[in-house]
Amino acid sequence: GDGTAPSWPRIVAPGEFAGLDLSRAGHVLGRMGVVETLVGADEAGRPTPELAVSWAVSADHAEWRFRLRPGARFHDGTPVDATSVASALSHAAAGVSVLARAPLAGIAPDGEDVVVFRLHRPFAPLPAFLSHAGSGVLAPGSFGGSGRVDRVIGSGPFRVAQIHPPHRLLVARWEGWWGAAPRLPGALYLATGQGETRAVMVESGEAQIAIGLLPASLARLRRRVRVAVASVPTPRVRMLKLDAASPFFRDQRVREALSLALDREGIAGALLRDATLATDQLFPPALADWHDPSLGPSRQDLAGARALLEAAGWRPGPGGIRQDALGQRFAVELRTFTTWPELPAMATAIQAQLREAGIAVSVSIGSSSDIPRGHRDGRLQMGLFTRQFGLVPDPLGTVLSDYGQAGGDWGAMNWHSEELLALAASLGTTPDRSARRRIGTILREERPVIPIASSTLAVAATPRLRGLRLDPFELRFHLQELDWPA
Amino acid sequence: MTAALLVEDLHVADAKGTPLLRGASLQARPGVPLTVLGETGSGKSLVLLAVLGALPPGLQAQGRVALAGTEMLVAPPQARRRLWGRTVSVLPQEPFLALDPTMRALSQVAETYRLVRGFPRPRAQAEAEARLRELGLEGTGTRFPFQLSGGMAQRLALAILRAADTPVLLADEPTKGLDAPRRDEAARRLRDEAERGRAVVTVTHDVAVARALGGDVLILREGAVVEHGPAAQVLASPSHAYSRALLAAEPSRWTRPARPPSPSGPPVMEAVALRKSLGGRPLLREVSLTLRPGELVAVLGSSGSGKTTLGDLLLGLMRTDGGEVRRLPGVAPWRFTKLWQDPPAAFVPHQRLRQGLDVLSRRHGIPFARFGSGMERLGLAPALLDRLPAEISGGELQRFALLRALSLDPVFLFADEPTSRLDPLTQATVAPMLREAARSKGAAVLLVTHDPDLADALADRVLRLHEGRLASAGCHPGGPLGL
Amino acid sequence: MSGARGLGAALLLLLGGLALLGPSLLPDPALQDLRSALQPPGTTWWLGTDHLGRSVLARAAHALRFSLTLAATAVGIAVLLGTGLGLLAASLGGLADRALAALGDATLALPGLLLVMVVVAFAPGEILPLSGGVALAQWVHFFRVARAEARRVLALPHAEAARVLGFGPDYVLRRLVLPELRPILLTLVGFGLGTAVLQVAALSFVGVGVRPPTPELGSMTTELLPYLPEAPVQALVPAVLVAMLVLGFQLLSADEGQKP
Amino acid sequence: MMGVVRILLARLAQAGFVAVLVGTVGFALMHSLPGDPAFRIAAERYGPDMVDAAAAEAVRAELGLDGPVLPRLLRWLGRVITLNLGHSLVSGAPVLPELLDHLAHTAMLAAMALALALPLGLPLGVLAGLRPGGAVDRVVLLGAVLLRAVPPYALGLALMVVFALHLGWLPPAGFESPAAILLPALTLALGVAALGGRVARDAVMAVEASPFLRFARWKGLSEAAVVRRHGLRNASIPVVAVLGLQFAALLEGAVVVESLFSWPGLGHALVHAIFARDVPMVQGAALALGLGFVLLNALADALAALLDPRRARGTL
Ligand SMILES: Nc1ncnc2c1ncn2[C@@H]1O[C@H](COP(=O)(O)OP(=O)(O)OP(=O)(O)O)[C@@H](O)[C@H]1O
Ligand SMILES: Nc1ncnc2c1ncn2[C@@H]1O[C@H](COP(=O)(O)OP(=O)(O)OP(=O)(O)O)[C@@H](O)[C@H]1O
């Protein structure tokens, strides 16, 4: 027997996990309530206490102190004390994780219940970084001899009953959790790559929760009584990345022309089934501090786009493709990938729309890694992808890594703005809303990247399931609040 | 007593309207064997197929065929089929084709008992074994058809016929390829069947079989009956000229050729101490043989003694276990050739005869006209060229095989029962062509036959294969062959 | 059954005509109108529009040309290579036979996708490397079937007779083995064409196939499948075309199996 | 007895040959693919949100991907003999147990598909072959063609909607209940049944025209007995050859169906491994499949020899 019981709901979601450590499986272990972080996040992305009940930053912004929750225990019964937290997080910071991107000088215990983070420079978003799935706290017993994770011992409301990368995770209620005891005796996570499959599974009752529904199946599912559909906006934006050093996109007018040539509402309406998702802001409405609701999405303006291209020296050439004074055709390659199923279709739509403006785009569909790699070797001309600005709930971290001095693998390429850098540096110490808005404006004016549409997270569930709460940052399923009465 | 089967004024024509049977009539009564003799290609097999209600599609039949009260020419297929295996059973002319290549011999007999006659398995098995034993096939029940010799396959088919035990039995050349004792045994079995009240119709070229069967005899020529009457009367004093000629053409009555000059020249084919085992049993123990140009040597031997195997070893179609085969060097390989015991096996089933000869003529630069004159000598009508091998009679196909082999100007010809499907009269015109190939073309011919008279009439030397060894079976001419 | 043959030929002619003439008569298959996405069939769009508002008819015609060319090239290469090597293996026998068989096993064992990806890497989205890759994945099937059938026929007495009569292996293979092989080969070719189209679709499914906006039958279905409840005609058109293609070949080979 | 040993030895030699060939060619092919393995591995490990140059460099340093290539191949070949296939570059886990797990799932799926396809396709094919041009023949032809023309993805989804959603008979996907294998297996089976049935029909037609089948009828056997005892065995010779291949294709070719039905099989794993440039995993999979095919072909050949005693002679 595999331990599953009919009363354990099944959750189907797209994410597979390639191993046990948190850099590979953190997103699943965190969402399933196995592994906790020091800090959580509420719907608006504000930090909330989790394993840490309180925290404070020193006056010089060089040291953060987190006070641990008394009485928290790992699934092996050992206490969640400062030593084990410091060692788990040091381990994460040394590997591939968001913590590795924070300017950390060291993590050390101070007594039984205080963990101290020392920084090289002020870094306001540290709590947000600590809420990322990769910053989860594993018990010392999780690590094998060579520092590899060979067992998952967390401290959350559910413990691992069985784990089979890359598909399957069975969790069981853990009675020793510090919070109110969960109602569910357990739950099963099944990675299911195809959106259609997830939809059918929840519709047929084979699964109780399906995460991430395709726009096309959403409308159908909404009409079904056997499933309840819910969705929240998420801080994820589909956007185009341009090499601002290439002869094609060096000129800001060309980048603006590209933006004008796009029919965002058409794309969002046809492919995402929701024209209101169209946006030309990098920060979606979900990020209230960053988003500027007064700016509507820019409309398609082909004439304007043509004029800008004309002004930038790109004249109509043979076959309707523009060329510059030297006779170079405006022909570029757009790279994208299939991890998000809508991307290839969006690339095709973009291709057709840019063609109207006289730009020839060839679409290459490959791996997600083609974009950072193309960024590094300089071969990337255009990339289409989605970026999670709530990768840590405070987008500042992402902004810093994507639009810094050297640009970022998932952000600007060969572009930077001194003003933006200064603003970002100031945000390390002050939570200033206007500075945030200004950053958005700079990005919108200079167009190192071209946002196209924001996202929603759509979830379908059995109506009998009570207490379902959606997390826009995709950090938690909140299983401990769920009830599935027989 | 009424006739069990009745054929009245049966006309059969092919798709183009060429008549194949022209008003044949016959009847068979229970207890009285009916033997059909006649020229090859005269329509004997077609009559049997008409009685069975299984004329090949594409042929048109008129007249009347009644079998146990069913009009076989007009009855619906299911009605005809109901009679098969219960009222009528048949032994087809080519057992090699009729046997399931993937089923063991015993099962092919036993299934009739079990599935048609409804015997329980052990009894069916026992009965089948008894049938095999009666025909000298004990111990071969577990073999597949390709592991049987020609004569054994023939006997297996006969065993299947006897297993049916239907009121009407049709046998198309049941004794070809069998040596005299086995032939007589087979004939006696058929006569026994008749005496048990069965209607037995046998087609044969062997007058001795007709004699042994007794009953009525019918002689067919060019699709019509030329003579019909009690065996004793027809065989002893035939009234029709053709019948007389036919009966007079038995090999035993052929005039023997003059003694040949003793052969000279380097051996065309030489075998030294050949050994071969098949199926784990030694078949050829030590066979040595030398054939010189112009020589015609006959090999006799009981069915299954290894004659065909010997030929295959000489031609290199099978590997020897020991010993050596030497061929005359410097001769094109295809001039060492063979006449297959079962002619249909050696023809491409989906190739019309004309096409087969055509590619042969192109391959070896033989003018096609040479085939024309050959066919004329062999009594083969040009119209046959446009048929498939399955659409001509057994004897016709056998003559085409001979035509094909001789057209290659063989230096060595292994002729495995080359006249088994020919009536005596045709044999008498065809067989000398073998002798001629040796005499005037200088070929060495190794003739395999069961008919000592034929061997005697044609061969310079007659050998006997017995217990894996070749021995001289007497000297030419005329000495008693004492089999 | 010659009616069936006629029907098969007519189907193939129809498809060939559409593939040959359609592209020049119909609008640009890449032309989008996002606001007319998923329009039902009607007078403006005979077969409706797809999720990007493109004419499904125009795309189908282009896709047919593309897929037909690709499938025919791929299966052509696979048949020639597979049958050729299969006959060779059967007639040589012995060590050569075993080596060729092992080569076949090895080809099967190498993930087809890997082979295709390596071949396609030279010229992404081009028709020839794609066909080459598909052929590489398919030839073993023809190889093994040809080898098995050739071994069977070569063991028959009439093949032995042909050899004795002085015919070379060339003749024996061409005149004796091939006619017996033809019906099953035709059946496999018919299905092989369909399989080739679907293999390219599967490649598109994992992102290795043709590049947008090239219309291709297999990926058209896959793309439109999520919209099946809303736009059944559009989603089924490509599959129906593939079916007609396979059916045409099956009908053409309808009475080949009946050996005289 | 000697013969059996000789055949076994020959097969063993062939298996060794295939193993070395497949391992080497797989290795070479993987290295000739464009793209930077470090980036690919990082993407597969950490997901698209976390893959960046830093992650790729970390992977590169951890795995020593910059080292010379040939020694790696030689090391792999050296280890294969001890059944050590190395560690996955993505998960870091040993390849062999992971591979065996995937292989077991795939083999189960393939076997189930075949088990469903045979009783589905063959009887219909036989019926069609017995009456070529008849109603059954036409319907079966049309059905077979349609089944082969619909992409497996679409077919699978259609089955899922019908059997899981509307009828509620079968679980749609996953591998939680034993019945979950049925839908993916059925999806594969329909395609195999279509081809198998068609080949069976051609084979039956050919056997139907043979004189020994006519003779079997003359013997008085019922049609069922004729078909069962004489028709099927002879007709199954080409069918076995084709189905053996289909089974082989199923082992590797079920990528789409596996990912649609979330079946943790080899095809799915292989696609990921190829995309992630997980060389040891691909080599291991190719090796396992290669040995599997040698075994499978040996079985198919043995079955063919069993069905066709003339083949058993082995002297062709
Ligand atoms: N299917 C057919 N189509 C056309 N003609 C045929 C067909 N079968 C036989 N024939 C012709 O009918 C004639 C009679 O054939 P049949 O087989 O009955 O001869 P037969 O008397 O049995 O001769 P043999 O003694 O040589 O067997 C022959 O000339 C033959 O060529
Ligand atoms: N492949 C085989 N396996 C086993 N035994 C075989 C095989 N082929 C032939 N035999 C046996 O070898 C013996 C000789 O066969 P062969 O065909 O040479 O006989 P034959 O003298 O030509 O007989 P016939 O006069 O009946 O044609 C027979 O007993 C036959 O059953």
Ligand SMILES: [Mg+2]
């Ligand atoms: Mg006859």
Ligand SMILES: [Mg+2]
């Ligand atoms: Mg013989």
